[in-house]
Amino acid sequence: MPNEISRRETLRRGLTATGLLAMAVPDWAIPALAQGERAIAFTDVPDTYSPGDTTTRIRSLDIRTIDGPITPRDKFFAIQHYGRPEIAESAHRLKITGLVDKETELSMAELKAMPATELTAGYECSGNSGRIFQGLASNGRWTGVRLSDVLKNIGVKPKAREVIFFGADRKEENVGFRQQTFAVEQQFGRSMSLENAMRPSPLLAYAMNGEPLTKEQGFPLRLVMPGWYGVANVKWLAEIQLQQDRYVGNFQARWYRTMMGEKEGDQVQSVETEVTRMQLKSVVARVSTEGSAHKILGFVLNDGTPLSSVEVKIDDGPWQRADFDPSNTEFSWKLFSFRWEGATPGEHTIVSRATDVDGMVQPVEEDLALKQTFLEHNAQFPRKVMVT
Numbered sequence: 502m503p504n505e506i507s508r509r510e511t512l513r514r515g516l517t518a519t520g521l522l523a524m525a526v527p528d529w530a531i532p533a534l535a536q537g538e539r540a541i542a543f544t545d546v547p548d549t550y551s552p553g554d555t556t557t558r559i560r561s562l563d564i565r566t567i568d569g570p571i572t573p574r575d576k577f578f579a580i581q582h583y584g585r586p587e588i589a590e591s592a593h594r595l596k597i598t599g600l601v602d603k604e605t606e607l608s609m610a611e612l613k614a615m616p617a618t619e620l621t622a623g624y625e626c627s628g629n630s631g632r633i634f635q636g637l638a639s640n641g642r643w644t645g646v647r648l649s650d651v652l653k654n655i656g657v658k659p660k661a662r663e664v665i666f667f668g669a670d671r672k673e674e675n676v677g678f679r680q681q682t683f684a685v686e687q688q689f690g691r692s693m694s695l696e697n698a699m700r701p702s703p704l705l706a707y708a709m710n711g712e713p714l715t716k717e718q719g720f721p722l723r724l725v726m727p728g729w730y731g732v733a734n735v736k737w738l739a740e741i742q743l744q745q746d747r748y749v750g751n752f753q754a755r756w757y758r759t760m761m762g763e764k765e766g767d768q769v770q771s772v773e774t775e776v777t778r779m780q781l782k783s784v785v786a787r788v789s790t791e792g793s794a795h796k797i798l799g800f801v802l803n804d805g806t807p808l809s810s811v812e813v814k815i816d817d818g819p820w821q822r823a824d825f826d827p828s829n830t831e832f833s834w835k836l837f838s839f840r841w842e843g844a845t846p847g848e849h850t851i852v853s854r855a856t857d858v859d860g861m862v863q864p865v866e867e868d869l870a871l872k873q874t875f876l877e878h879n880a881q882f883p884r885k886v887m888v889t
């Protein structure tokens with residue numbers, strides 16, 4: 502009875518999606534450290550570790566300090582290629598050019614006068630990994646206008662296929678062609694198909710967590726592309742250009758590609774893909790203790806596909822299901838917690854793995870052995886803690 506099966510399948514998916522929200526909240530699932538609760542030390546993080554701040558090129562999030570679903574704006578990770586341009590909001594214009602009915606410039610006041618949407622979205626830089634203790638990830642509550650509304654208002658010509666987002670940040674770079682090298686001014690740009698741009702979720706965001714974007718977050722305007730890796734979220738957004746051809750800018754066509762070997766019999770073929778939707782990843786972020794009980798807290802990031810489970814394994818023990826935080830939403834990071842009973846003094850290894858409703862399971866390091874580039878590293882991340 503194929504109908505029956507597909508109905509059950511639909512029910513299961515529906516339940517998983519809403520189940521994330523409706524699940525009973527264990528009292529210890531609340532992320533902030535309770536009275537008398539203290540964090541215990543990871544022995545895999547050196548004492549010299551520093552997450553950086555706004556004076557450094559990269560500010561990462563010390564994930565051991567996660568104390569709620571939303572990352573505060575002064576802790577939200579920040580990374581970019583060309584530095585952080587200073588833009589005056591009153592002078593800023595968003596240009597919309599190319600295959601539109603009428604090329605347009607919108608002021609921030611005009612954008613803010615349009616119906617606003619709020620959406621919680623978490624993302625990580627595609628270069629995030631255990632190398633930097635998974636600190637290039639955060640979760641924010643964004644306010645802005647839907648990209649699709651802006652494009653529909655302006656009118657898109659039928660030939661348009663590609664939507665390019667340019668930041669105001671520019672830099673001269675050496676571009677090679679055969680034996681020659683040219684110094685060319687490059688503007689940070691990323692593109693996507695018109696189909697993806699017209700989805701309901703992408704936002705032209707001007708606020709995070711109820712406050713204006715900070716300079717490092719792309720003040721006064723940025724794209725937020727829920728479910729995609731950080732690089733899609735173009736900051737200091739200055740121009741949206743629609744065209745028919747694929748965009749082949751540096752950060753689209755040369756950077757942010759993944760090369761992965763795929764086995765065909767004895768042969769390994771290298772397959773190159775674009776960095777777009779986030780690959781399923783979970784990370785243990787914090788371990789704390791209160792009396793004799795221990796709690797493990799972590800987060801999951803993916804493209805918004807509902808999750809079926811996140812599990813935790815301690816040393817050589819079995820995989821055990823963790824609980825999802827009730828604050829999780831479709832595009833937020835998904836916090837999870839696990840009550841660890843009977844922790845014995847000494848060093849322990851803790852690892853988590855997430856599974857989605859399509860049966861995708863977070864890979865282990867060995868599964869990624871054929872990956873040739875470092876981006877999109879979503880392997881399970883075993884962590885070491887010291888119980889005293």
Ligand SMILES: Nc1nc2c(c(=O)[nH]1)N[C@H]1C(S)=C(S)[C@@H](COP(=O)(O)O)O[C@H]1N2
Binds near residue numbers: 580581625718730732
């Ligand atoms: N204009 C512009 N936008 C950009 C970048 C950039 O260099 N310039 N870097 C991208 C990358 S690689 C990432 S991971 C995210 C980081 O966003 P955040 O700094 O708000 O965390 O911004 C993206 N948007």
Ligand SMILES: [Mo]
Binds near residue numbers: 580625628732
């Ligand atoms: Mo990134």
